[in-house]
Amino acid sequence: MDHSIVPPETTAIEQIIGKKYLRKKTILGEKERESLYVVEECNTEEYSGCKFVLLLFSAGWCPPCEQFLQVLKDFYSEVNRVDKKVIEVFYVSQDKSEEEFKKTYAKMPWITVPFSNPTHNQ
Numbered sequence: 001m002d003h004s005i006v007p008p009e010t011t012a013i014e015q016i017i018g019k020k021y022l023r024k025k026t027i028l029g030e031k032e033r034e035s036l037y038v039v040e041e042c043n044t045e046e047y048s049g050c051k052f053v054l055l056l057f058s059a060g061w062c063p064p065c066e067q068f069l070q071v072l073k074d075f076y077s078e079v080n081r082v083d084k085k086v087i088e089v090f091y092v093s094q095d096k097s098e099e100e101f102k103k104t105y106a107k108m109p110w111i112t113v114p115f116s117n118p119t120h121n122q
Contacts, residue, residue: 021046056110
């Protein structure tokens with residue numbers, strides 16, 4: 001990638017999915033983080049120290065995606081220790097409605113882009 005094209009305050013990931021993200025509220029326990037849609041806005045600081053950033057294009061209506069979800073959740077928990085986050089996952093929904101998006105994202109512990117983000121329509 002030619003970094004001279006990207007302004008210094010913008011990362012490649014921001015060019016793809018923007019700068020507004022949602023995460024599970026920090027007051028939630030681990031079980032609630034993987035079963036409720038209770039979110040708050042966050043920004044690039046959420047993943048700035050991570051070694052890897054993954055984009056997960058998925059949907060609740062996709063059986064193979066649902067099967068892979070538990071594998072990825074286990075990996076995410078194993079790799080990210082309490083004192084050091086190594087990877088961050090961005091869920092980019094392919095769900096057909098905001099209601100489906102919320103139901104699917106409720107099962108995930110990582111970051112998502114708002115359903116209103118244009119990447120949902122691409």
